[in-house]
Amino acid sequence: MNENEVARSLDGKNILVTGGTGSFGGQIVRELQRYCPASIHILSRDEKKQYDMQLEYADCPNLRFVIGDVRDFERLREAFRGIDLVYHAAALKQVPNCEDSPFEAVLTNIVGAENVRRAALDAGVSAVVSISTDKAVKPVNVMGMSKALQERAMLSRPVMNRQTKFVCVRYGNVLGSRGSVVPMFRKQVFAGQPLTITHPEMTRFLLTLHQAVELVFWATVYGEDGDLWVRKMPAARITDLARVLARGLTGKEDYPQINTGTRPGEKLHEVLVSEEEMWRAKEHDGHFLIPAWFKLEGMDGPTSGAAAEYTSNSTELLSDDELEGLLESDGWFEIKSIHSRYKLVA
Numbered sequence: 001m002n003e004n005e006v007a008r009s010l011d012g013k014n015i016l017v018t019g020g021t022g023s024f025g026g027q028i029v030r031e032l033q034r035y036c037p038a039s040i041h042i043l044s045r046d047e048k049k050q051y052d053m054q055l056e057y058a059d060c061p062n063l064r065f066v067i068g069d070v071r072d073f074e075r076l077r078e079a080f081r082g083i084d085l086v087y088h089a090a091a092l093k094q095v096p097n098c099e100d101s102p103f104e105a106v107l108t109n110i111v112g113a114e115n116v117r118r119a120a121l122d123a124g125v126s127a128v129v130s131i132s133t134d135k136a137v138k139p140v141n142v143m144g145m146s147k148a149l150q151e152r153a154m155l156s157r158p159v160m161n162r163q164t165k166f167v168c169v170r171y172g173n174v175l176g177s178r179g180s181v182v183p184m185f186r187k188q189v190f191a192g193q194p195l196t197i198t199h200p201e202m203t204r205f206l207l208t209l210h211q212a213v214e215l216v217f218w219a220t221v222y223g224e225d226g227d228l229w230v231r232k233m234p235a236a237r238i239t240d241l242a243r244v245l246a247r248g249l250t251g252k253e254d255y256p257q258i259n260t261g262t263r264p265g266e267k268l269h270e271v272l273v274s275e276e277e278m279w280r281a282k283e284h285d286g287h288f289l290i291p292a293w294f295k296l297e298g299m300d301g302p303t304s305g306a307a308a309e310y311t312s313n314s315t316e317l318l319s320d321d322e323l324e325g326l327l328e329s330d331g332w333f334e335i336k337s338i339h340s341r342y343k344l345v346a
């Protein structure tokens with residue numbers, strides 16, 4: 001992607017990141033510093049995470065911290081005044097928590113998204129880019145179901161001409177984000193425990209936080225109202241990921257693993273583009289673009305058979321060497337610095 005185009009989209013803009021203290025939020029705030037936005041507003045609930053981030057960015061005068069909850073429409077309306085661009089990353093994203101408290105997921109992931117949409121329209125924000133997940137495709141758990149409705153709320157048919165464009169992006173597992181398997185496997189290695197694998201055949205799409213931010217910048221530059229962008233990405237067997245990580249940390253080829261069984265709401269393989277979406281998706285430079293339904297008025301459905309869906313067991317599976325390279329480049333073999341790099345998410 002052309003850096004100048006990204007710079008043109010961000011320079012001089014007032015940008016707000018909901019969930020700006022999270023894994024993704026922390027990374028996008030770091031990367032936004034490369035450009036020259038007029039201001040970056042970080043909206044989230046917990047003041048301790050905001051305080052830690054204030055210390056980290058003590059010498060960045062363009063950062064503003066806003067305590068707020070996406071469930072609170074009035075607070076969003078106030079916070080969005082004067083904002084040009086919103087990145088909506090606030091979410092409940094842990095599958096087991098959402099299973100235990102489904103309505104909390106409804107309130108944050110669906111009502112929260114609808115509040116963001118309405119507040120953005122109200123405040124005349126130019127663009128909202130909302131972050132979604134492969135778990136929203138053919139969802140089998142509450143988290144995925146709530147994120148599927150989040151996508152639909154964001155990309156719903158406009159009731160009148162509007163100046164705000166709404167774009168979604170969807171991606172797979174981010175290496176090392178809060179609650180993900182890589183930090184868990186590292187902890188298990190350092191505690192001398194076996195690595196817990198739910199199912200030996202399980203595969204997941206994998207990307208780094210930097211690649212997630214790249215996709216979001218892509219959608220900022222090229223996204224039009226009603227677009228959902230998916231980046232093509234490789235996947236890995238979780239058991240291979242665990243083995244390569246443990247080998248890099250301990251030098252042992254056969255670090256022990258135990259199978260704990262698939263958890264409720266967990267799929268063996270994830271889907272990034274379903275067959276229902278594939279017939280209307282367009283491929284564009286390593287990405288799929290899935291237009292919202294309202295943009296397809298009058299278009300016929302699939303004419304011949306179902307198009308193949310894009311799944312974590314049908315995409316390229318990373319080899320051991322590629323996994324090692326990915327973990328290495330993302331700093332997961334470093335012993336000391338990892339906690340400071342990820343202190344906001346540890």
Ligand SMILES: NC(=O)c1ccc[n+]([C@@H]2O[C@H](COP(=O)([O-])OP(=O)(O)OC[C@H]3O[C@@H](n4cnc5c(N)ncnc54)[C@H](OP(=O)(O)O)[C@@H]3O)[C@@H](O)[C@H]2O)c1
Binds near residue numbers: 021023044
């Ligand atoms: N991590 C992944 O592997 C992955 C993969 C695909 C998609 N995604 C999507 O990417 C987005 C960001 O995920 P992440 O990994 O950065 O999650 P995260 O590390 O858990 O961060 C979530 C952020 O949202 C904030 N938040 C939660 N509830 C909120 C509420 N009601 N109001 C305002 N802020 C709230 C949290 O701060 P407070 O708790 O202080 O409010 C935190 O800043 C999510 O939409 C997620 O679904 C993540």
